[in-house]
Amino acid sequence: xxxxxxxxxxxxxxxxxxxxxxxxxxxxxxxxxxxxxxxxxxxxxxxxxxxxxxxxxxxxxxxxxxxxxxxxxxxxxxxxxxxxxxxxxxxxxxxxxxxxxxxxxxxxxxxxxxxxxxxxxxxxxxxxxxxxxxxxxxxxxxxxxxxxxxxxxxxxxxxxxxxxxxxxxxxxxxxxxxxxxxxxxxxxxxxxxxxxxxxxxxxxxxxxxxxxxxxxxxxxxxxxxxxxxxxxxxxxxxxxxxxxxxxxxxxxxxxxxxxxxxxxxx
Amino acid sequence: xxxxxxxxxxxxxxxxxxxxxxxxxxxxxxxxxxxxxxxxxxxxxxxxxxxxxxxxxxxxxxxxxxxxxxxxxxxxxxxxxxxxxxxxxxxxxxxxxxxxxxxxxxxxxxxxxxxxxxxxxxxxxxxxxxxxxxxxxxxxxxxxxxxxxxxxxxxxxxxxxxxxxxxxxxxxxxxxxxxxxxxxxxxxxxxxxxxxxxxxxxxxxxxxxxxxxxxxxxxxxxxxxxxxxxxxxxxxxxxxxxxxxxxxxxxxxxxxxxxxxxxxxx
Amino acid sequence: xxxxxxxxxxxxxxxxxxxxxxxxxxxxxxxxxxxxxxxxxxxxxxxxxxxxxxxxxxxxxxxxxxxxxxxxxxxxxxxxxxxxxxxxxxxxxxxxxxxxxxxxxxxxxxxxxxxxxxxxxxxxxxxxxxxxxxxxxxxxxxxxxxxxxxxxxxxxxxxxxxxxxxxxxxxxxxxxxxxxxxxxxxxxxxxxxxxxxxxxxxxxxxxxxxxxxxxxxxxxxxxxxxxxxxxxxxxxxxxxxxxxxxxxxxxxxxxxxxxxxxxxxx
Numbered sequence: 001x002x003x004x005x006x007x008x009x010x011x012x013x014x015x016x017x018x019x020x021x022x023x024x025x026x027x028x029x030x031x032x033x034x035x036x037x038x039x040x041x042x043x044x045x046x047x048x049x050x051x052x053x054x055x056x057x058x059x060x061x062x063x064x065x066x067x068x069x070x071x072x073x074x075x076x077x078x079x080x081x082x083x084x085x086x087x088x089x090x091x092x093x094x095x096x097x098x099x100x101x102x103x104x105x106x107x108x109x110x111x112x113x114x115x116x117x118x119x120x121x122x123x124x125x126x127x128x129x130x131x132x133x134x135x136x137x138x139x140x141x142x143x144x145x146x147x148x149x150x151x152x153x154x155x156x157x158x159x160x161x162x163x164x165x166x167x168x169x170x171x172x173x174x175x176x177x178x179x180x181x182x183x184x185x186x187x188x189x190x191x192x193x194x195x196x197x198x199x200x201x202x203x204x205x206x207x208x209x210x211x212x213x214x215x216x217x218x219x220x221x222x223x224x225x226x227x228x229x230x231x232x233x234x235x236x237x238x239x240x241x242x243x244x245x246x247x248x249x250x251x252x253x254x255x256x257x258x259x260x261x262x263x264x265x266x
Numbered sequence: 267x268x269x270x271x272x273x274x275x276x277x278x279x280x281x282x283x284x285x286x287x288x289x290x291x292x293x294x295x296x297x298x299x300x301x302x303x304x305x306x307x308x309x310x311x312x313x314x315x316x317x318x319x320x321x322x323x324x325x326x327x328x329x330x331x332x333x334x335x336x337x338x339x340x341x342x343x344x345x346x347x348x349x350x351x352x353x354x355x356x357x358x359x360x361x362x363x364x365x366x367x368x369x370x371x372x373x374x375x376x377x378x379x380x381x382x383x384x385x386x387x388x389x390x391x392x393x394x395x396x397x398x399x400x401x402x403x404x405x406x407x408x409x410x411x412x413x414x415x416x417x418x419x420x421x422x423x424x425x426x427x428x429x430x431x432x433x434x435x436x437x438x439x440x441x442x443x444x445x446x447x448x449x450x451x452x453x454x455x456x457x458x459x460x461x462x463x464x465x466x467x468x469x470x471x472x473x474x475x476x477x478x479x480x481x482x483x484x485x486x487x488x489x490x491x492x493x494x495x496x497x498x499x500x501x502x503x504x505x506x507x508x509x510x511x512x513x514x515x516x517x518x519x520x521x522x523x524x525x526x527x528x529x530x531x532x
Numbered sequence: 533x534x535x536x537x538x539x540x541x542x543x544x545x546x547x548x549x550x551x552x553x554x555x556x557x558x559x560x561x562x563x564x565x566x567x568x569x570x571x572x573x574x575x576x577x578x579x580x581x582x583x584x585x586x587x588x589x590x591x592x593x594x595x596x597x598x599x600x601x602x603x604x605x606x607x608x609x610x611x612x613x614x615x616x617x618x619x620x621x622x623x624x625x626x627x628x629x630x631x632x633x634x635x636x637x638x639x640x641x642x643x644x645x646x647x648x649x650x651x652x653x654x655x656x657x658x659x660x661x662x663x664x665x666x667x668x669x670x671x672x673x674x675x676x677x678x679x680x681x682x683x684x685x686x687x688x689x690x691x692x693x694x695x696x697x698x699x700x701x702x703x704x705x706x707x708x709x710x711x712x713x714x715x716x717x718x719x720x721x722x723x724x725x726x727x728x729x730x731x732x733x734x735x736x737x738x739x740x741x742x743x744x745x746x747x748x749x750x751x752x753x754x755x756x757x758x759x760x761x762x763x764x765x766x767x768x769x770x771x772x773x774x775x776x777x778x779x780x781x782x783x784x785x786x787x788x789x790x791x792x793x794x795x796x797x798x
Contacts, residue, residue: 074442077419077420077441078419078420078441078444080416080419081416081417081419081420081444081446098442107451108449109448109449109451109461110446110447110448110449111446111449112416112444112445112446112447113444113445114420114442114443114444115442115444116441116442117441117442143642150612150613150644151613153609153610153612153613154609154610154613154646175609175610175648175649176606176610176630176646176648176649177646177647178610178613178644178646178647179644179645180613180642180643180644181642181643181644182641182642183640183641183643185639185641195641340708343685343686343707344685344686344707344708344710346682346685347682347683347685347686347710347712364708373717374715375714375715375717375727376675376712376713376714376715377712377713377715378682378710378711378712378713379710379711380686380708380709380710381708381709381710382707382708383707
């Protein structure tokens, strides 16, 4: 039997909004340690990994490991019926082919049960090793989101270049070129407004803006985003989920065969 | 001659927004007692009845009973040109084939006259007898609106079941089932937030969500909605219009030939 | 070399939003006295004239007169990437076929450079003589915008008639007629809420609402609009740009061959 009670139900609503456009169907894996998901996007280019640790739930009962195959679009439709202040409980009986989402209003005057059919989904769990990155940038998630959206109006790809002084986002398109530089800045009023760069060596990598824009739908989950870059590894775009876990997005850099075409000068 | 001056002109704007999508053309009936309308929706399934009593107008002159055939879409276009704080006056000369809507801004600096052609519309006025209902539910109009909208994302029909403890809204669709229970609750801070159930006997009836969703467009007129249910009668969904009258929507229950298909278990 | 630094960068954003739907491509002319533009709309019916005087810029360097041919849709895409609080600098090297827009965030933590290709655009600069107008109406820009939008839901053209008492906007369409009168009103709490009429002789002219609605996109630039009318001249719709200059729109009146058709009675 599975019964997970999440007082801050809006977190689960935001998680679904963050991933439902990227991934159609996925297995949610539930074990004693937490509620997690790992899935490729529908074009098999990006990977999303979600973890909500058991300690973050008010009540967490998971008698045996189970994997629930879910259509994320349908799950999102159901979670949209939860109020932002509702407590959400996820329930499944052993061997059942359904999962139930229960929404309780803060006053307990309104209780909703949404029952959804589960699916069989083939998936292989990729081991993602801990790695050393050439550069790690932490910045306000709203700023990163704004930059990706702005650059999309000019070009299709972005070159992210990190130096000690700052991080530069560049693109090029039919109408011209754009370069946006965010300087390292730790002397801010609120810690979440800081832009902090940890760099072992300079790095400059090219990514498809389409995917980055999709990742930024996780911005409501966290005020800050962490971007980990290495020339031999996929970039990791991570949004922490308050004291519970994270959503991480992985995306391989584009290889620059036609460097002159796609890479703005720096 | 007809001259009706409504200081709170926004009420008339809201009335039109509430009914214009349900009814295309209708007769507004004006008599010494008030300004009213009764019309079937364009698919002849639902009935809407509006009453604005003469006492609610600052000035009310209606020399003889008249019936004005009006295209509600066009009337809505004109009323959208009135400011929310404007005073609205409805004027018609005897025997004229036009009606004039006058909008006065609160400061009297801006005066608008919109003149609209009237239509000939055949209509029969149905007598709606006062009836005894098995159950009457009063609840916040925003809550009822939210429930109808939420359930529409899952299924096409809703079963409304009333017991002493509460009212349950249930639906079923391709992606699963949903049950939402609102408990009787009279100990609230604001009277309009109460959910109050008067029940003579338990009742459980099925309705098309499409129509209920249309009715909820009247929510801006009132903080509360009253739903009167009886197994032999159409449901009445009523929104009171502050000290002036009401909009009532009538809808026959669906007969459950295929009960297993459409009725979620309770 | 050209370098124009505008601390209130949002002004330039608003200017582009005001004209980009009316004009596709235009030359921005830069001289020692200011940054200006004069262009016909794409259907060659309306004329727009923009002036931003050099004194309004924090830094203004223009070594020699230059004319930059710009696609306004592309320029608008780039300016949308500037924050509302950003400082915008326009830069061009002598003989270059590009212009650069630099956006600096107020904290200087984020610096963006957008480089756009210039175009060759044929244009003739029309001399617009100072003229005497029969009537000049100054009114809140939001009110004028609202009236043009409201009347567009009824008809295609508007008759603007000015008398000493006020200004009347009239239209006629399939569903009826509309007249909106704004009275002269100088006793208001805030000067920008006044409606002020200077009249030498009464005037009544007809205009296409489509163009007036397009002009009102300049409303965010100024709380008031000035409408100058004369029976022998195009109307001038002017929005002042705080201490820097103006946007003026010119539109010829429609000639009333079919006066009965298009002109509502007054």
